[in-house]
Amino acid sequence: MTEKQGQITGKPQTRDRAAEVELAVSRWLRAGVAISGAVILAGLIYFILRGDSGYPEGAYPTALSDIVTGVAALKPFALMMAGLFLLILTPVLRVAISLFVFLAEKDYLYVLLTSFVLLTLVISFFLP
Incomplete structure (x- = not known):
């Protein structure tokens, strides 16, 4: 098949x-990844400069609400945890973008599968 024939069917445009x-x-x-790394690094530098994590010995934030509260209070360990949370969200963003791409392509089987994966990921953030 020549390139001109492929353009008539739209396949090269789809690949593009x-x-x-x-x-x-x-x-x-x-x-x-760059943003999450910068947030983790900022938290680490702040931890070194401050000399403590901002939490009592052996305590650290694990729930999203605790992390947000700690970041608002400028606690170094909360900043590092926020960076890790952003790092975890990065591939979730990839799944969300894929959902919109499949919607635009009208590939409804993949929309259904990607929606299930995205829903599972979102629910997992709220489970203890």
Whole structure:
């Protein structure tokens, strides 16, 4: 099949669109890792400068509400935990972006499967 015939069927355009989406997703993933790393590093530097974690010995925030409260109070360990939480959210963002890509492509089987995966991930954040 010649390139001209492929353009009539739209297959090269589909591949180009998929490549664009993958490039955009990879940029989001890199940005997510960079931002989470910066937040962790800021918390670590603040911990070193302050000399304590901001929590009593052996205590640390594990619940999302505790992390948010600790970040608002500028507690170093909470900042590091927030960075780790952002790092965990990065692949979840990838799943969410995939959902919208499959919706745009009208690939409803993958929309259903991706929705299930995303829902499972979101629910897992709220389980003890």
